[in-house]
Amino acid sequence: MNRSKDVLSQSILFSGLPEQDIAALTAIAVEKPVAPGELIFSEGDPGDGFYVTLEGMIKVYKLSTEGKEQILHMFGPGEPFGEVPVFSGKAFPASAEGVKKSRVLFFPRKAFRDLITTNPSVAMNMLAVLSRRLRNFTIQVENLSLKEVPARLAGYFLLQAEEQKNPDTITLNISKGQLASFLGTIPETLSRMLRKMSEQGLVEVQGRIIRLLDRPGLEDLAEFGKMED
């Protein structure tokens, strides 16, 4: 039942690699189960390797001194995380833990760096992964600094609708509390905004199922962020 090879050969990082290279990779990698809420690494840890999510979902986050959490990324199957220390030479800039029951694959730093120097296509894939992540960060900074919570929320819904390829209904794959943390706010505020959006007929909320009733309205909200009360 070793599906790690399948996940890897499908992943952004290793797609296009010949069968035998994948085999060599799985040989140097260590698989690890992760329980919900279990810490994988902490901000400040040295970081002598990186991970690929095989199954489940991993969050990467920061905590304020008062305990507020900001989620930086959520990673599903096939997605690598924790690569920054491998190339920057510095410690993990954030912490990672499982959001649900998960499995991850750990790749030791040296073995992976060796692979990259001999295999330009892996290097190119890694560059693409990091570039895409930088892109996402620019959007996250833009959201936090230039947009208000309703606009971020509307943007999130529209993005999810695309990813879930369903233009008018999405299902949250994380709790509302986690969503609040991802959007840079707190559960109370998120709850209030959801109610407001419902009252205005933009969405209909049933637990984790969100029906998008007014896409033009949501698109407008995501861009201009104004909501008349």
Next chain:
Amino acid sequence: MNRSKDVLSQSILFSGLPEQDIAALTAIAVEKPVAPGELIFSEGDPGDGFYVTLEGMIKVYKLSTEGKEQILHMFGPGEPFGEVPVFSGKAFPASAEGVKKSRVLFFPRKAFRDLITTNPSVAMNMLAVLSRRLRNFTIQVENLSLKEVPARLAGYFLLQAEEQKNPDTITLNISKGQLASFLGTIPETLSRMLRKMSEQGLVEVQGRIIRLLDRPGLEDLAEFGKMED
């Protein structure tokens, strides 16, 4: 007077490259003067290459629909920028313009990708550059989401003191308005915070010269972000 080679051979990206490779690089690159306020590229532009700052200072930023600006990075001599589209295949996620009279070097996408596939050490350097940038972004997100303006400002001062290797006096190399935009706030707020910090004896402000009078106090402020009025 072609110092581009010198700047390149000193740069993070090309350090360690043999003389002849640097020469080959400058052969494919195009030098371009940039006036203060001159646009280099805009968010959404295709991006068929990236840049290295030779001289001066370049800012990369986002604008809100209402015109507020958030600066994402400031790049000085030797620093590359605009690489994301080269590897992600997508458009520029932000815009770039000169802050002062500058010179930049443009590298066409294809030539650079070719260089990387044949030259693992350049690939590794680029990975290091992108990783470091990701690191900075996590800090920026943390600042925007988990810290208040006084804490960000104190953190900025301490960072500058380090970079300028002078523990008790720093000189701003950008205007206060630009600093506000970098910290994710507006000039009015920045001005008020500076006054407050002066009143509390944390710093002394004389134009662009900031004297750090109370490092422990500033460090505390940067971490906990509380300032009694």
Next chain:
DNA sequence: AACAGTTTTTGACATAAATCAAGGAAACAG
């Protein structure tokens, strides 16, 4: 079905920072 635990919602209130408006200082060009 009932319990303990968590997650979500709601209300009243506090506050950091944005906005609006205007005056002052500094930098720059002629």
Next chain:
DNA sequence: CTGTTTCCTTGATTTATGTCAAAAACTGTT
């Protein structure tokens, strides 16, 4: 220098969102 433009500061006010406290709605478990 001297006028003009840009940058910076200050005050009064508004607003979005965080805080605190408590109730309500789920979740899964014996």
